Amino acid sequence: MIRRCLALFVVGFLAWLVRDHASSDPGGAGMRAAFMLGFILLSSHLVGGIGERLGLPRITGYILTGILFGPYAVGLIGSEIREDLNIFEQMAYAFIGLAAGSELRLEALRKRARSVFSLILCTMVLVFVGVACATWAVHSRLPFVSDPSFFQVLGLCTLFGVIATARSPSSAIAIIRETQSRGPFTETLLGVTMAVDLLLLPLFYVALAMLKMSFGEGAGSGWRPLLILMAELLASILAGLFVGWLLSLYLRYRGPKLPLVLLGLCFFVYKLAVLAEAYVHEAHGIALHLEPLLICAAAGFACANLSPHGRGLSHSMDNVGLPVYVVFFTLAGAVLDMGAVGESLFVAGFLAVARGMAMWGGAGIAHRFAGDPPSFRRYGWMGFVTQAGLSIALAVQLGEVFPVWGGAVGSVLIAGIALNQIAGPVLFQRALDGVGESRRARKAAAAARRER
Numbered sequence: 001m002i003r004r005c006l007a008l009f010v011v012g013f014l015a016w017l018v019r020d021h022a023s024s025d026p027g028g029a030g031m032r033a034a035f036m037l038g039f040i041l042l043s044s045h046l047v048g049g050i051g052e053r054l055g056l057p058r059i060t061g062y063i064l065t066g067i068l069f070g071p072y073a074v075g076l077i078g079s080e081i082r083e084d085l086n087i088f089e090q091m092a093y094a095f096i097g098l099a100a101g102s103e104l105r106l107e108a109l110r111k112r113a114r115s116v117f118s119l120i121l122c123t124m125v126l127v128f129v130g131v132a133c134a135t136w137a138v139h140s141r142l143p144f145v146s147d148p149s150f151f152q153v154l155g156l157c158t159l160f161g162v163i164a165t166a167r168s169p170s171s172a173i174a175i176i177r178e179t180q181s182r183g184p185f186t187e188t189l190l191g192v193t194m195a196v197d198l199l200l201l202p203l204f205y206v207a208l209a210m211l212k213m214s215f216g217e218g219a220g221s222g223w224r225p226l227l228i229l230m231a232e233l234l235a236s237i238l239a240g241l242f243v244g245w246l247l248s249l250y251l252r253y254r255g256p257k258l259p260l261v262l263l264g265l266c267f268f269v270y271k272l273a274v275l276a277e278a279y280v281h282e283a284h285g286i287a288l289h290l291e292p293l294l295i296c297a298a299a300g301f302a303c304a305n306l307s308p309h310g311r312g313l314s315h316s317m318d319n320v321g322l323p324v325y326v327v328f329f330t331l332a333g334a335v336l337d338m339g340a341v342g343e344s345l346f347v348a349g350f351l352a353v354a355r356g357m358a359m360w361g362g363a364g365i366a367h368r369f370a371g372d373p374p375s376f377r378r379y380g381w382m383g384f385v386t387q388a389g390l391s392i393a394l395a396v397q398l399g400e401v402f403p404v405w406g407g408a409v410g411s412v413l414i415a416g417i418a419l420n421q422i423a424g425p426v427l428f429q430r431a432l433d434g435v436g437e438s439r440r441a442r443k444a445a446a447a448a449r450r451e452r
Helices: 002-024 029-053 058-069 079-084 086-103 106-111 113-141 150-164 169-179 184-214 220-252 258-284 292-306 311-335 338-343 345-370 374-384 389-401 406-434 439-451
Strands: none
Touching: 002 029, 029 058, 029 079, 029 311, 058 169, 058 311, 058 406, 079 086, 079 311, 086 169, 086 184, 086 258, 086 292, 086 311, 106 113, 106 184, 113 150, 113 184, 113 345, 113 374, 150 184, 150 345, 150 389, 150 406, 169 184, 169 292, 169 311, 169 406, 184 220, 184 374, 184 389, 184 406, 220 258, 220 292, 258 292, 258 311, 292 311, 345 374, 345 406, 374 406, 389 406, 406 439
16 A cells, blocks of 8 residues: 555656646646646555555545545646546547446346335425425525525525435446446445436426525526426436437447447437537527437447347446546536535535435335335435535535525535445445445355355
């Protein structure tokens, strides 16, 4: 471990020298981006290894690397670096969607339908109510408007409750791949996580419309984004089904270099979304945003379930998944402002604890209703703690809609998300070990059987 720490220091010092030289060179942006990409891969590998020695999942190490070298600590991965590497981040987001979709099997989900639907309903309702009530209890400590009305506080509590229901498909699929987990528990949690994030967006815009109406901004300005969102979701799903059909054709005819083709496909989907958004805005004046993660999730789901050749998709993604996850979660960690976490630690911690307790209660009720094994009832809530990119994006949007106070309130939300993002992967790995579906748990069970 000491050698890894020394290596991390040397790598960080070299990165600082190269970044400083590239910043002073007008033509050094390309060199800076290439070097920093290599730095992220190497430093995250070192920190991930240190975390693994301490019993932490590697994804936690990647996130901690981003926090350590991000703009709020050492400062090596600043906003300009994230801008340079934005294309890799977006491609990684699309790749994670493709991986998540390929893991969702209709046959398995159909068998677990009662568990999936009960978990969606119970966890979303209890988390929404629990966090909304907790927000009401501490609303006087929030940097909100002075002397707010009843409906303004109610609208804010509703928005906090909706954002609290968000999960993290990207973190879930990364942990599942890292631990090589498989089984009914894994399939159920992944299916629930994907479904909840799909439901979250329309619920968020409904809550945002309520909050805007409480400030007298009218209902008209709130419902238009909701209708546009529905069009975005439908267009993204249809585009994903078409991409999945193309991918199934490639698999059918056994095209070469499938892992590299998958990376290229994710880049293509990202660029397609950008070009389509620009065209619709220029031609029709509508800000229609196609979501690369949803497109690729639909493509992976269609290919894995509607094509007899889709079984090899998941294995091919394992061959190129590691660097993608490293870059994505390191950059995600660089976004987390730990200073904001410290400033609003009491409120953020209180809301995070309220969310965790509500998640525990909701998952327990759902598993009991579905007749799941006791281990599911004990560990199920741990798979839903993590929050990530989508939650942060919604918190940031609060600052854009309400420029006077939204940014300060959004920082409290982001602080709570940061706590969930750090604790979530650890709890998820423990859950997979506890139910016996991780590689480590399967090896331990096999060793115990041999001893008997």
